Amino acid sequence: MLFKKFAVFVVSLLIVACSSSDIDLAKKGDWHGIGYSDGINGRHARSFNELQELGQANQAEYEHGYVGGLEEYCNPNFAYQIGLNGQYYEGVCEGTKEAQRFRMEWQRGWNESN
Structure with missing residues (x-):
């Protein structure tokens, strides 16, 4: 079961990595996709001003995608x-229910990658 979840995670990362650039997504009005990409890659959420640099931002859609x-x-x-891959x-996971466990597992992988 864990392998299946891991495979889904890796595939989703590959899909995001191979997806259109943020500019292309913004031109299509896919603010959800931009938010999802930022979230799944462990980036901090962008401010409204940062989103506006890409175009007429829909912050609600961005935030919905980001949370997902x-x-x-x-x-x-x-x-x-994630840590083992050197990411x-x-x-960004602080404040979540599993934040401490996430941090410990990431740190273990990070230490092995260096």
Whole structure:
């Protein structure tokens, strides 16, 4: 079961990595997609002004996508692999139910990657 969840996570990361750039998504009006991409990649949420630089931003759609992506990213079952891949953790999972476990698993992977 864990392998299946991990496979879904990896596939979702690949899809996001291969998706259109933020500018292309903004031109299409896909603010949800931009938010999801930021969340699933463990980035901090963008401010309204940062979104406006891409175009006529829909902040509600961006935030909805961001929360969805962040929920997937902050799964502690994948934190070890994120750290092992050398991805820096920006603290975006703090305040979530599994924040401490996520941080510990990420740190374990991070230590092994360096």
